[in-house]
Amino acid sequence: MPGDHSSKQYDLDLEAIRSKVLLMGGMVESQFNDAIACFRTGNSNQADEVIKADEQVNRLEVTLDDSCSHLIVRRQPAANDLRTVMATVKVITDLERIGDEATKIARTAKELHERGIAGALNHYETIRVLAGRAADLLHDALDAFARLDQEQAAKIIAQDEVVDHEFRSIMRTLITFMMEDPRTISSALDTLWVAKAIERIGDHAKNIAEYVVYIVEGKDIRHTGYAHSKPESSV
Template identity: 50%
Template sequence: MDNLNLSKHISGRFNAELEDVRNRVMAMGGLVEEQLTNALEVLQSGDEQLANKVIAHDRKVNTMEVTIDEECTRIIAKRQPAASDLRLVLAISKAVTDLERIGDSAERIARMAAEQDGKRHRGMLMAMDAMGRQTQRMLHDVLDAFARMDVEAAMRIHKEDSKIDDAYEGVVRQLMTFMMEDPRSIPSILDVLWAARSLERIGDRCQNICEYVIYYVKGKDIRHLDMNQVEDLLK
């Protein structure tokens, strides 16, 4: 958000409040990104200590969501922002909700992966690895786009979710094959399948954050529109 003109307000205090809430949401985004990175590491290694770290930090993510949301509510009540200022506060309030849910998904993946230790085999890990890296990259890119409120980047990242969906379908097919080959593996594979679904949902959350960037900059709500409709709307 470096290109945002926060100095336009008469009230220097209002500028400081907007800058503070901006910094808080980016700090939360950084922690959530770290959570996902660690959860994917646990998925590969089964590191119980790292899994416990992810689980413990989930409470910190939850606290950050509450405090940022409370600050957004306070700004709206006290400052009564309009136009782009109001859209900025609303975009931040919505984004922290999605970030908190991404954090929840990371925590669940880490918990499941630690419990799976000793029951996994290499095929499961390979099925998840590529999808995990795609999701991790998408989250990193969307946080960068949100920081800069970059509409072009948001549009590009928005389209990336289809790749996550395709990867999820590929993982499902591969895990189904494992289950048919070894029915005894079904309980553990169902857990891995659930983790894959969590990664797919993280992609959806990233897509939501892209929509908030577009809403703030362009003042257009593109939810529930296909990409052709979005491109026509933003012309």
């Protein structure tokens, strides 16, 4: 392909950005896992570490956005090259927002612990399955992005509905719980807040998978029911 954007230096610049994006992905994945761990244990020190780590994620987002902007200006990528850069920018944004949601979970865990009711209502058991599914979704989305695997991305997009269904089930359970015992309202709302943050992390993982499809196939599949139109593969 002719043009400076297709030079070896462009490929090296883009690969350097992708490596840092995957580093950022690993950071927010750890943030999420640690946030769920401190929600389970009530470990305030671990919650503080999750909150502090978000500052580093935010700085990396700014650095990567700047790198992508400079890459566009210097190399003037065209066609699928530009598509890759623009999708990468969107992935960076989703990763930063995952870090924000993990921070919300850590803050809630810390507040519950400080109020001395960390074990009430079995908070962790309420969100355990949802958290596990969202963690798997995020891990698989990062893997699909690393390998640009559109088939795995399609599976992730379909699996997000399972996370949404689990969240709705938790919401119904907690509403019933609050109606039956108004004394649990404050604590149940905290748990619902955490469940919503986890559900949003699943949504961001789905977004990353959609950008993988965009990079590989050149299709913007948001809001299209793409995953349901793909033939199911054997498991």
